[in-house]
Amino acid sequence: xxxxxxxxxxxxxxxxxxxxxxxxxxxxxxxxxxxxxxxxxxxxxxxxxxxxxxxxxxxxxxxxxxxxxxxxxxxxxxxxxxxxxxxxxxxxxxxxxxxxxxxxxxxxxxxxxxxxxxxxxxxxxxxxxxxxxxxxxxxxx
Amino acid sequence: xxxxxxxxxxxxxxxxxxxxxxxxxxxxxxxxxxxxxxxxxxxxxxxxxxxxxxxxxxxxxxxxxxxxxxxxxxxxxxxxxxxxxxxxxxxxxxxxxxxxxxxxxxxxxxxxxxxxxxxxxxxxxxxxxxxxxxxxxxxxx
DNA sequence: TTAAGTGCAAATTATTTGCAGTAAG
DNA sequence: CTTACTGCAAATAATTTGCACTTAA
Numbered sequence: 536x537x538x539x540x541x542x543x544x545x546x547x548x549x550x551x552x553x554x555x556x557x558x559x560x561x562x563x564x565x566x567x568x569x570x571x572x573x574x575x576x577x578x579x580x581x582x583x584x585x586x587x588x589x590x591x592x593x594x595x596x597x598x599x600x601x602x603x604x605x606x607x608x609x610x611x612x613x614x615x616x617x618x619x620x621x622x623x624x625x626x627x628x629x630x631x632x633x634x635x636x637x638x639x640x641x642x643x644x645x646x647x648x649x650x651x652x653x654x655x656x657x658x659x660x661x662x663x664x665x666x667x668x669x670x671x672x673x674x675x676x
Numbered sequence: 677x678x679x680x681x682x683x684x685x686x687x688x689x690x691x692x693x694x695x696x697x698x699x700x701x702x703x704x705x706x707x708x709x710x711x712x713x714x715x716x717x718x719x720x721x722x723x724x725x726x727x728x729x730x731x732x733x734x735x736x737x738x739x740x741x742x743x744x745x746x747x748x749x750x751x752x753x754x755x756x757x758x759x760x761x762x763x764x765x766x767x768x769x770x771x772x773x774x775x776x777x778x779x780x781x782x783x784x785x786x787x788x789x790x791x792x793x794x795x796x797x798x799x800x801x802x803x804x805x806x807x808x809x810x811x812x813x814x815x816x817x
Numbered sequence: 818t819t820a821a822g823t824g825c826a827a828a829t830t831a832t833t834t835g836c837a838g839t840a841a842g
Numbered sequence: 843c844t845t846a847c848t849g850c851a852a853a854t855a856a857t858t859t860g861c862a863c864t865t866a867a
Contacts, residue, residue, distance in 0.1 A: 538799070547867095553821065553822070553865095555821090555822060555823080556823095556865085557822085557823075564863065566859080568804055576856080576857080579793075586728040587697070589826045590823090590824095591825070592824090592857095593823075593824060593825075593826095593858080593859085594822080596682060596822065596856090596858070597822080597823080597858085598822090598823095598859060600857095600858095605785075610752055610755065612755045612811075613753055614751065614753045614759075616831085616832085616855065616856060616857095617856070618857085625707075626732070628793075628797075630799075630800065631862085633806060640705070642816070646863070650793065650794070650796060650797060651794045652769075652791065652793055652810060653791070653792045653793070653794045654768075655791060655812070656782050656791060656812070658771075659771065659814065661750050661816060661817050662814040662815065662817055663814070663815055663817045663827090664812055664813070665774060665814060665815040666811040666812075666813045667810065667812050668810070668811040668812075668813065669793060669808065669809070669810055670753075670809040670811075670850075671796070671797070671799075671807075671808050672804055672807045672809065673800065673803040673809070674803065674804055674805075674806040675802060675803060676802050676803055676804045694839080694841065694842085694847070696840075696841070696846090696847060696848080697840085697841095697848095698847085698848075699833090699847085700824080717831080717832080731848085731849090732848065732850070733832095733849090734832090734849060734850075734851095735848055735849065736849080737831090737832060737833070738833085738847080739847090739848095741832095741833095742847095757831055757832095757856085757857085758830090758831070758833080759832085783848075
């Protein structure tokens, strides 16, 4: 419990965001166990309530956005309205289940190594590449 | 003008969707010139109005969805609420301008060839890969 | 103390839907 | 004919915002 909060606080500090009561609670839920995870505003809201944390949905939205802007969360865009956020901010591919809307990391690596994007084009004049999103859409067989 | 309609009609037929007046008009705008293009519901609506076509926004939405389900359009998901649709249904990478929300094909190929995703993982048990989306997010330098 | 964060509820934005009328096969 | 499509307006879903209040630094 305490380890989770400590980890969360360190994470907040890394992002240079103010450590309020609700942010510390959310941070603990997000990175408290050292595992990476994917959340949506709604899912994090449920989790928070389940843990007895008193945080409004609006604050969850504001907070997820603040964390993303601070660079400690990464927004993953897939179909289906909802925004997903990933505690792993490094470039990595995702599986997306089209039927349930669930998002999962591509953990298992193929025989030859990690998923990688080859032959990335040069960015157009006056632009830089902010990131590369790779989403593998899955359908039940 | 006629060539555009002919092309549009053929395209509709390829998808096996009913050729109504508004669909033929939209198809002509989408693929009439043989070029691929990206549209949003809103942008297609504007284009249609600009060409004097009488089509409601709701129908644009329904139609884009119908075309996508028929496999003659591909939905591209990027940040920012709006859904984009691409007349090029093949797997190909996109540039996404974060500031304007514009979408562009990666046309220019790097020295070594086309953009490609290497070491694609095997899909989880009971799933098949429905598609792979590669979005290169661009920020003004 | 003071700028930033929080929580409502109301507002926005993108998209879908119910249903009566219209048209394609 | 008959089923699918169209258009409007109303409904929904996700997210944002205005504003008075609280709190971290």
